[in-house]
Every structure is written in C-alpha cells, then in structure tokens.
Amino acid sequence: xxxxxxxxxxxxxxxxxxxxxxxxxxxxxxxxxxxxxxxxxxxxxxxxxxxxxxxxxxxxxxxxxxxxxxxxxxxxxxxxxxxxxxxxxxxxxxxxxxxxxxxxxxxxxxxxxxxxxxxxxxxxxxxxxxxxxxxxxxxxxxxxxxxxxxxxxxxxxxxxxxxxxxxxxxxxx
Amino acid sequence: xxxxxxxxxxxxxxxxxxxxxxxxxxxxxxxxxxxxxxxxxxxxxxxxxxxxxxxxxxxxxxxxxxxxxxxxxxxxxxxxxxxxxxxxxxxxxxxxxxxxxxxxxxxxxxxxxxxxxxxxxxxxxxxxxxxxxxxxxxxxxxxxxxxxxxxxxxxxxxxxxxxxxxxxxxxxxxxxxxxxxxxxxxxxxxxxxxxxxxxxxxxxxxxxxxxxxxxxxxxxxxxxxxxxxxxxxxxxxxxxxxxxxxxxxxxxxxxxxxxxxxxxxxxxxxxxxxxxxxxxxxxxxxxxxxxxxxxxxxxxxxxxxxxxxxxxxxxxxxxxxxxxxxxxxxxxxx
Numbered sequence: 001x002x003x004x005x006x007x008x009x010x011x012x013x014x015x016x017x018x019x020x021x022x023x024x025x026x027x028x029x030x031x032x033x034x035x036x037x038x039x040x041x042x043x044x045x046x047x048x049x050x051x052x053x054x055x056x057x058x059x060x061x062x063x064x065x066x067x068x069x070x071x072x073x074x075x076x077x078x079x080x081x082x083x084x085x086x087x088x089x090x091x092x093x094x095x096x097x098x099x100x101x102x103x104x105x106x107x108x109x110x111x112x113x114x115x116x117x118x119x120x121x122x123x124x125x126x127x128x129x130x131x132x133x134x135x136x137x138x139x140x141x142x143x144x145x146x147x148x149x150x151x152x153x154x155x156x157x158x159x160x161x162x163x164x165x166x167x168x169x170x171x172x173x
Numbered sequence: 174x175x176x177x178x179x180x181x182x183x184x185x186x187x188x189x190x191x192x193x194x195x196x197x198x199x200x201x202x203x204x205x206x207x208x209x210x211x212x213x214x215x216x217x218x219x220x221x222x223x224x225x226x227x228x229x230x231x232x233x234x235x236x237x238x239x240x241x242x243x244x245x246x247x248x249x250x251x252x253x254x255x256x257x258x259x260x261x262x263x264x265x266x267x268x269x270x271x272x273x274x275x276x277x278x279x280x281x282x283x284x285x286x287x288x289x290x291x292x293x294x295x296x297x298x299x300x301x302x303x304x305x306x307x308x309x310x311x312x313x314x315x316x317x318x319x320x321x322x323x324x325x326x327x328x329x330x331x332x333x334x335x336x337x338x339x340x341x342x343x344x345x346x347x348x349x350x351x352x353x354x355x356x357x358x359x360x361x362x363x364x365x366x367x368x369x370x371x372x373x374x375x376x377x378x379x380x381x382x383x384x385x386x387x388x389x390x391x392x393x394x395x396x397x398x399x400x401x402x403x404x405x406x407x408x409x410x411x412x413x414x415x416x417x418x419x420x421x422x423x424x425x426x427x428x429x430x431x432x433x434x435x436x437x438x439x440x441x442x443x444x445x446x447x448x449x450x451x452x453x454x455x456x457x458x459x460x461x462x463x464x465x466x467x468x469x470x471x472x473x474x475x476x477x478x479x480x481x482x483x484x485x486x487x488x489x490x491x492x493x494x495x496x497x498x499x500x501x502x503x504x505x506x507x
Binding site: 051052080084120124 | 264269270307
C-alpha cells in the first residue's frame with residue numbers, strides 16, 4: 001500500500017510538473033514576443049536617429065535584449081563582423097536557424113522575424129521604417145493575444161496536470 | 174611572382190591595399206582577384222558592371238580578369254559580373270547598411286577604409302527635382318587611393334613667403350594630380366618643415382578626396398595640425414572653419430561657384446592663408462570665369478602653380494607670382 005501511495009504521489013508530481021512546464025513555456029513565449037517587439041523598436045530608432053550601421057546596431061542591441069532574441073542579435077553582430085564572408089541574408093538565415101532551435105516562437109511568429117531579414121540594410125530609410133512599422137503592428141497583435149491567453153493557459157495546464165495525475169492514480173489503484 | 178620582388182615596405186603596403194579592396198568584393202570575385210598576380214599598390218581602378226566583364230586599370234592600362242585569375246588584354250574568357258556580385262559588393266562596401274550612406278550615394282560615391290573611393294551608378298530617383306536616392310545600382314567603380322608623400326617637396330620653396338604660406342592656387346586639368354599635390358602641401362604645412370613652421374590647417378573636403386575620411390577619420394596622412402570638415406560645401410565650410418577652428422591656413426579643392434569666391438574673400442580678410450585648386454589649363458584659361466578673374470585681377474593669390482598631365486601625371490608646368498611673373502617654367506615632376 002505504501003508503495004502504491006508513493007507511486008501515486010510521483011505520478012501526481014510528474015503530471016502537475018508537465019502542466020506547470022506548459023504554462024512556463026507560454027510565459028517564455030510572451031516574453032520572447034515582447035523582446036522581439038523591443039528589437040523592432042530599437043532597430044527603428046537605430047535607422048531613424050542613430051543611423052548606425054547594422055553590425056554596430058546589432059552589437060548595441062544584443063546586451064539590451066534578453067533570451068533568444070538577444071542571442072539572435074549577438075549572432076548577427078558576430079556574423080556581420082566576420083570579414084564579409086556572408087551576405088546579410090545568409091547571416092540572417094544562419095541566425096534564424098539558431099533562433100528556431102532555441103526559442104519557443106511558433107512558425108507564424110518566426111515568419112515575421114524571417115521577413116525582417118529581407119527588410120533591413122536597404123537604401124531607403126523611410127521605406128524600411130514603414131515596413132518595420134507594419135511588422136510591429138502585426139507583432140503587437142500577436143503579443144497581445146498571446147499575453148491574454150497566458151493566464152488561461154497557465155490555469156488550464158496546471159489543472160489538467162493535476163487532474164490527469166489524479167486520473168492516472170485512480171486507474172492505477 | 175611579381176610580388177616576390179617587392180621590398181618589405183612595399184609588400185606591406187601591397188598587402189594593406191589588397192586587404193582593403195578584396196574585403197569589399199563578393200566572395201566569388203574575392204576568390205578570383207585574390208589569386209591574380211597584381212601589385213595592389215599599382216592598381217588604379219576596378220570596374221564592375223552587371224553582365225559585363227570585370228575590368229581593371231593597372232599601370233595606366235586596361236585589363237580583363239580571366240576565370241583563371243590571369244590578367245588579359247582581350248575579353249575572351251573574362252569573368253562576367255553578375256547582379257549577385259554587385260549586390261554583395263554593395264552590401265560589403267556599405268557594411269550591410271546602404272541607408273547609412275544615403276547622402277554619399279546621392280553624390281555618387283562612398284569612401285571606404287583606406288580612402289578608396291567607390292563610384293556608383295544606377296537608376297536615379299528624383300523628388301522635387303532633387304536626387305532622392307539611387308536604386309538598382311548596377312555599376313561600381315572602385316578607385317584606389319594613392320597618396321604620394323613628398324610630391325610637393327619641390328614646390329614648397331615657391332609657396333613659402335617670409336616664413337608664411339602664400340595664398341596659392343593650383344591650376345590643372347582633371348586627373349593631373351592637383352588633389353594629390355594639394356594634400357601633400359597640406360601635410361607639409363601642417364607638420365612644418367625647414368622652410369615653414371607647422372601651422373594649423375583647416376581643410377574643407379567637400380568630396381572627401383583630400384583626407385578621404387572614413388567615419389570621420391582621415392585615411393590619408395594630412396599632417397598633425399590639420400582639421401577636416403568632411404563632405405561640407407566649400408563656402409559654408411570655409412566660414413565654419415574660420416569661426417570654430419581658428420586655422421592659419423585654409424585648404425579647399427576645386428573652387429568654382431560664386432559662393433566659393435565670396436568665402437575666399439572672408440578667408441583672406443580674416444588673415445588666413447588660402448591654398449586652393451581649380452580646374453583649368455592655365456591662368457589665362459581660368460580668367461574667363463568672372464569670379465576667378467576678379468581674384469586674379471585683385472592679385473589675391475600670390476602663387477599660381479600650373480600642372481599639366483600631357484607627358485606625365487603630376488608635372489608642374491609653371492609657377493607664377495601675383496603679377497604673372499614666371500617663377501618657374503619647365504617640366505618639374507612632383
């Protein structure tokens with residue numbers, strides 16, 4: 001009996017842990033979206049006011065942004081400073097690959113980041129800023145909707161975790 | 174093989190030039206040109222045109238570059254430039270940031286590290302009859318920067334008057350070395366010599382040809398007491414320098430417009446010395462321009478240095494004083 005109780009407890013801890021993790025992932029996703037938005041805004045101000053070159057701009061942004069988005073900037077700064085062996089698009093694709101592996105962003109979110117690679121570096125600052133604003137608006141919408149969902153998902157995942165655990169215990173008993 | 178015959182100093186200079194130029198070329202062109210047997214310090218131009226062969230101007234002669242990286246005089250088997258080559262090269266020239274060079278591109282060129290000048294041409298977009306930007310850039314001309322230190326050594330005694338610099342006008346047709354001579358005069362005046370003590374020199378470098386500033390830092394040696402206003406129109410620049418940097422000498426390249434002439438009077442009246450250049454074949458030739466005629470008639474300039482490039486670039490044809498008396502006549506190679 002003691003063994004059964006211990007096993008049941010372990011099942012309950014594991015299943016509620018899974019629920020917690022799902023909730024945490026959603027939190028990280030929202031944080032990453034917020035960082036992505038900050039990156040867009042920083043790039044915009046770099047283009048509009050500082051007129052820094054992109055390698056310098058990415059190097060400046062990297063320590064100011066957290067997590068995988070900060071990593072993305074840091075990778076870009078390194079690749080672009082690497083003696084002109086890559087085109088901007090190639091460097092962006094390499095950094096995107098890392099971002100895909102490391103971040104919680106979904107395909108839809110990543111497609112926005114991909115688009116960013118095609119926007120940056122061109123001559124017309126106004127056109128770039130207009131496109132960045134378009135992306136920013138779409139990103140704000142995504143961010144708001146994911147943020148709204150976060151509370152619900154956390155609760156739901158937590159509850160399902162515990163209830164799923166209890167259900168398993170009942171079956172086991 | 175040619176490179177083996179270079180002195181260590183020459184080899185170092187050659188390597189620096191090679192690095193500065195190769196790094197801005199697309200990877201494909203970099204690989205091909207990197208293998209070519211070129212003395213980079215002797216290279217004058219690289220011309221890239223989409224769907225046309227790579228052309229280099231080397232020791233005053235035009236060459237094509239073959240796929241085997243050999244220089245050749247005919248275009249058969251020459252490397253053809255693709256639009257990807259031009260786009261990648263543009264990215265590298267602008268450090269992935271063409272937008273940061275919008276003003277320079279509007280003027281048609283970008284100066285890169287080392288002072289080399291990249292001329293660009295493509296589809297010009299106009300806005301209110303002004304150039305807004307250049308799109309679809311398909312033509313690139315990489316012009317190597319060549320400093321010739323010491324080239325003004327022989328003319329310095331002529332422009333030194335009572336331990337001061339004389340108001341000097343260098344007259345020359347295009348591509349005869351007037352900017353190179355002006356740069357060396359600036360360096361000599363700034364550093365000082367046996368003839369003249371070092372002076373504070375203000376340079377208005379409207380086309381970035383004198384100092385070849387890259388991110389505000391002169392890539393050419395313009396002396397220890399030289400301040401440069403880079404990319405600034407001459408007339409504004411001369412006034413700004415007078416107000417802000419208290420120069421003893423002001424140097425400008427290619428005088429021309431009426432505003433420039435007005436600014437010259439401001440410089441002269443402030444007690445500053447002026448060293449300038451102008452396009453022309455001689456004193457009589459430039460007298461046809463109203464503003465310049467006035468300056469000559471009023472004997473503002475104390476020395477006129479006339480360059481000719483018919484025999485060899487950088488030959489001083491004659492030096493005159495303010496009265497038109499010839500101080501030097503002949504062919505002195507600077």
